[in-house]
Amino acid sequence: MPTRIHEFSWPDRVVVGVIGLPGDRTFYLQVRTGKEIVSVVLEKQQAAQLAENIDDILDQLLTVDGNPFSIPTGTPIELVDNDPLEDDQEQFRTGAMSLGWDPSTSQIVIEAHPIPDEDPDAAPAQETEMLRVRMPVGTARAFAKRTREIVDAGRPMCTLCGYPMDADGHTCTIHEN
Numbered sequence: 283m284p285t286r287i288h289e290f291s292w293p294d295r296v297v298v299g300v301i302g303l304p305g306d307r308t309f310y311l312q313v314r315t316g317k318e319i320v321s322v323v324l325e326k327q328q329a330a331q332l333a334e335n336i337d338d339i340l341d342q343l344l345t346v347d348g349n350p351f352s353i354p355t356g357t358p359i360e361l362v363d364n365d366p367l368e369d370d371q372e373q374f375r376t377g378a379m380s381l382g383w384d385p386s387t388s389q390i391v392i393e394a395h396p397i398p399d400e401d402p403d404a405a406p407a408q409e410t411e412m413l414r415v416r417m418p419v420g421t422a423r424a425f426a427k428r429t430r431e432i433v434d435a436g437r438p439m440c441t442l443c444g445y446p447m448d449a450d451g452h453t454c455t456i457h458e459n
Contacts, residue, residue, distance in 0.1 A: 288313075288320045288373065288413045291387075296417050298329045298429040299367035304437045305448055311376070311394060312367050313415050319369045322394050322413055324376040326433055333429035335381050336390055336422050343383070343419075351388045353419050361424035374411055390422040391415070 290296070295314040300307040309329050312321040324332075344353045377397035384391050394413040417425060437446035443455040 284410075286411045288411065290315050290320075290413075290415045293415060293417060293421075295363065295368075296415055296421065296425055297363055297365075297367070298324075298332075298425070298432055300432055301367065301370050303449075304435070305446065307436065308370075309432075310367055310370065310372075311392075311413070311415075312369065313413065314368060319371075320373050320413055321367065321369055321371060322373050322376050322396075324379070324394070326436070328376060328379060329429050330433045332379065332381065332392065333426040333433070336426040339381070339383055339390065340419060340423060340426075351385070351419060354423050357423045357427045358420045361420050363424060363428060373413070384416065387416065389416040389418055392417075 290313045293313045293315050295312070297312055299310050299312060301310065302308055307326070309324050309326055310321045311324050311329070311332075312319065314320075340353050343349075343351050344355065374396035376394045378395045380393045382391040382393075383389075392413075392415045396411055437448065439445070440447050440452055440454055445452075445455065
């Protein structure tokens with residue numbers, strides 16, 4: 283069965299965004315080049331881990347003598363993207379993800395694969411999909427920053443029990459004596 287690869291080598295835009303309110307948000311990885319837009323759903327934890335790992339890779343590359351890949355130490359202000367998602371049409375729900383570095387183009391490479399269909403009665407899929415995004419180092423820094431901000435904008439955590447607090451109330455699992 284052939285794999286349909288949604289490939290973006292130098293995207294105009296690559297962001298993580300959300301639809302919904304804290305506690306009931308759906309996270310999307312959205313990529314656009316021209317009029318072509320692909321949005322895949324991912325878990326909050328996947329988004330957080332992606333941002334952390336991108337920064338880790340870039341920070342490791344900063345230590346290479348002479349910084350030959352021109353890795354920025356911070357987020358280039360001109361690359362900051364705080365705009366909302368452009369589309370919420372889900373291409374697929376992300377299962378496995380991989381992250382890499384392409385030294386030949388000085389780009390971070392993200393691959394997202396759909397959650398496999400585990401229904402034993404389902405007909406075999408005729409085609410599978412994946413998303414591959416290559417982004418330059420400045421864009422990757424901006425992507426990681428925005429992603430961390432979006433993840434952190436969720437429900438506040440209870441200082442006593444550590445669980446998220448809902449806007450309509452919170453029953454703490456720790457009782458003070």
